[in-house]
Amino acid sequence: MSTWSTTLHFEHLPVASSDTLPTLSLIDLSDWSLVTLVGDDKKSYLQGQVTCDVVTLDPAHSTFGAHCDAKGKMRTIFRIFNHQQGYALLQRKSIMATQLPELKKYAVFSKVDIEEGQDVLLGLCGENAQTVIDQHFPGSDDVRAFEGGTAVKIDAQRWLIAVAADHADTLATQLANNAQLATTSLWDLYDIKAAFPRIEAATELEFIPQAMNLHAVGGISFKKGCYVGQETVARAKYRGTNKRAMYQLQGASEQCPQAGEVLERSVGENWRKGGTVIAGYQFSDNQAITLVVLPNDLDEGTQFRLAEHPEALWTVQALPYSLDDE
Structure with missing residues (x-):
C-alpha cells in the first residue's frame, strides 16, 4: 500500500522482455519529487540557472532541462512545467538533498521561493492513457491544470499527474478503474525504452548534458543567455569536445x-x-x-x-x- 492511500495497493508488475505492456496502468511515482518555484522573479532566476529556455516555455507544454555546476557537470536533469501559479521541476528524489540547496543558493537576492513540492506524483501509462486523461482533464494542451494539481504529457503513452495530497486518494481511485496498479519500476521501463536521461545520486556531477543526450531530447537551448555551466555546454557543441x-x-x-x-x-x-x-x-x-x-x-x-x-x-x-x- 502507498504511504498516501488507504485503499490502493501498488505492487511490482512482472514484465517479460517479449511482453506487450498493459493498455492502462497507474503508477505510484514514489522515487520522484518536485521542486517548486513561485514568486515574481521565478522566471528570471531559473533562466540564469538551467540549460533550457524558461522564458519561451509555452504554458501548454513541458520540456527537459538540466541544472549544472560551474564546470558544466549536471546536478540534475528535470522536466519543467507550469504548476500552481509557478513552476515545477520533476526530478529523481535521490538527488534532492544535494541539488535543492544549490538551486536555492542565490535565491535570497530574488523574489522567488524554492521548495520541495508536497504533491503526490502518479503516472498514467498505456495506449488507453490519453482517453482516460481526456475524460478526467478535458482540453488539448500537453499541460492541463485541474483543481488540486496538474497533468503533464510525457510521451505518446504517458502522463504525469501531480496532485495535492488531500485530493490524491480520490483522484487515484477514479483513475485506477480498469488500470493495473504498479510501482515506479514500470515507469523506469518506459523511460529506458524512450532513452530519457536522468541523474541519480550515484551519477550526480559526473557528466555534461550532451553526454546524456540532453540536446537530442530538447533539454538545451543554445540561443538563450548565460546560465551556470554554459561555457562548457557551448564548447561541447561548437568545438566538439564531448x-x-x-x-x-x-x-x-x-x-x-x-x-x-x-x-x-x-x-x-x-x-x-x-x-x-x-x-x-x-x-x-x-x-x-x-x-x-x-x-x-x-x-x-x-x-x-x-x-x-x-x-x-x-x-x-x-x-x-x-x-x-x-
Missing part, C-alpha cells in the same frame, strides 16, 4: 542494473571500463535493459558486460531519436 553519449543496451542479467555501476567493453582480448549505468530494468525472464553513458566513437562489434556480472554479454539497441537533433 566524447560521450548515452546508449540503450540489453542483455541477460539476474539482477537489475543500478545507476553508477560499471559497464566494461571489449578491447581486443581484454576488457576495460567502458561506461556508467544511468538506469536499469530487469525483466521477469532474466533479461535486462539499461541506459549507459559510453564513448561515442566505439568500434562496430564492440562487446559489453557488467563488471559485476562478466558472464553475460550485452548488445547496443537502436535509440528512438537521433543524436544529431537539437
